[in-house]
Amino acid sequence: MDTYVPSARMLTIVHGSDLHFGKPHDQGVALAFLESARQLRPDLIVLSGDFTQRAKVREYQAARDFLRRLPSVPLVVTPGNHDVPLYRVVERLFAPYRNYRAFIRDELDTVTRLPGITVVSLNSSEPYRAIVNGRIGRDQLSFARKTFESAPKGDVKAVVAHHHLAPAPDYEGGHPLPGGGKILETLQEMGVELVMGGHLHRAYIGNSLDVLPGTSRDPGIVIVQSGTTTSRRGRARERARNSFNCIRIDGSCLEVTHYMHFEEAGGFAPLSVHSFPRGLRRWFGEEPPAGGGGEREMRAPGPRPLRGEAP
Numbered sequence: 001m002d003t004y005v006p007s008a009r010m011l012t013i014v015h016g017s018d019l020h021f022g023k024p025h026d027q028g029v030a031l032a033f034l035e036s037a038r039q040l041r042p043d044l045i046v047l048s049g050d051f052t053q054r055a056k057v058r059e060y061q062a063a064r065d066f067l068r069r070l071p072s073v074p075l076v077v078t079p080g081n082h083d084v085p086l087y088r089v090v091e092r093l094f095a096p097y098r099n100y101r102a103f104i105r106d107e108l109d110t111v112t113r114l115p116g117i118t119v120v121s122l123n124s125s126e127p128y129r130a131i132v133n134g135r136i137g138r139d140q141l142s143f144a145r146k147t148f149e150s151a152p153k154g155d156v157k158a159v160v161a162h163h164h165l166a167p168a169p170d171y172e173g174g175h176p177l178p179g180g181g182k183i184l185e186t187l188q189e190m191g192v193e194l195v196m197g198g199h200l201h202r203a204y205i206g207n208s209l210d211v212l213p214g215t216s217r218d219p220g221i222v223i224v225q226s227g228t229t230t231s232r233r234g235r236a237r238e239r240a241r242n243s244f245n246c247i248r249i250d251g252s253c254l255e256v257t258h259y260m261h262f263e264e265a266g267g268f269a270p271l272s273v274h275s276f277p278r279g280l281r282r283w284f285g286e287e288p289p290a291g292g293g294g295e296r297e298m299r300a301p302g303p304r305p306l307r308g309e310a311p
Contacts, residue, residue: 011116011156014042016229016244017198020082021062022053024231029242032267033229034069036259040246042073044114048198048226049080049125049162051104054087060103067104076112076121077105080162080199081134084127096127109140111147117158117249118151120144124161124177134163134177134199141186148190156249156278158194159187164225165195166211168204172236184208187221193278194222194247194254201228202238203245205256205274222276224256244268252278 014037019025037045047067052059067075083104084096091098097108108123122144124134148157165180177183187195188208195208202225209220227243228234234241242261247254254276259268 011044011114011249012040012042013044013046013247013249014040014244015046015048015196015224015226015247017048017226018050018080018201018228018231018233019047019063019066020050020053020228020231020233021059021066022056024053024233026230026232026242029261030066030230032261033244036244036268037071042071044074044076044112044117044119045070046076046160046196048160048196049078050082050198051080052083055083055085055099057099060099064103074112074114076110076119076160078121078160078162079108079123079125081125081131084125084131086131092127109143117156118148119158119160120147121160124163130178133175136161136177136183141183144187145190148192156194157190157192158196159192160196162197163199164197164204166208166223168200168202168225169206169210170202170236174200181212184212184221188218192221194224196224196226198226200225201233201235203227203243203258205245205258207276219277222254222256254278
């Protein structure tokens with residue numbers, strides 16, 4: 001469990017995925033990602049699986065060396081379906097995570113706490129029955145529930161898993177993890193605000209209400225999927241592209257900036273910004289008056305400065 005003191009004004013998370021060290025890996029793009037990560041000065045880095053292409057020792061060695069070059073802040077990781085052997089059947093059946101544990105992290109389901117946020121990473125890879133689409137089991141959800149029940153009041157509750165829990169809105173295939181809708185409902189009951197993942201090889205930034213509208217006034221869960229950050233296997237609208245996300249969170253807003261790699265720019269550049277209010281009323285700047293004692297003006301805030309910009 002990691003403990004780290006983030007910036008007082010805003011929490012910054014750099015979120016990438018699907019590095020695919022091996023034949024698909026693009027070393028030049030990887031160097032550009034390292035530079036972007038340094039410039040963004042994150043409090044936390046999340047890499048949501050598929051560190052390797054075929055779970056080979058040399059691929060894991062390269063991935064480990066890359067991770068050591070990232071900024072020295074807490075790192076949240078989780079295995080992807082490519083991080084267990086596919087064709088080495090005996091190894092997949094009897095020691096599927098041997099190389100992952102040796103080179104990336106020994107634990108498969110983890111908890112990372114920073115002041116203001118509790119992150120639970122759940123291993124969604126399933127080397128025996130569901131290699132591609134993955135699984136998340138009841139015991140893992142119980143682990144998440146117990147963790148969040150002990151989280152400090154007001155913490156952002158976040159979950160990281162490699163496989164996506166909701167379908168992408170571009171109709172380009174890629175079935176979500178089986179039971180993903182029910183899992184999202186369960187996480188919503190726990191008070192989870194943010195889910196981060198990968199697997200799709202293209203970004204998807206939205207809200208669980210897009211796929212689970214329900215009947216309550218709950219604000220839903222912000223879903224942040226990263227494209228492939230350092231491989232040549234981008235799909236659909238991110239075909240042959242690389243991307244990652246920068247998530248900034250303060251007391252009232254969760255903001256996601258989607259970065260894409262452009263040769264013309266010589267690296268990664270911001271492509272879009274997505275803002276989500278935290279809670280039902282905080283977006284208006286103040287709570288409504290208690291007891292209905294007179295009218296008070298409630299105004300939406302203007303654009304907030306990003307880190308490094310003058311207020």
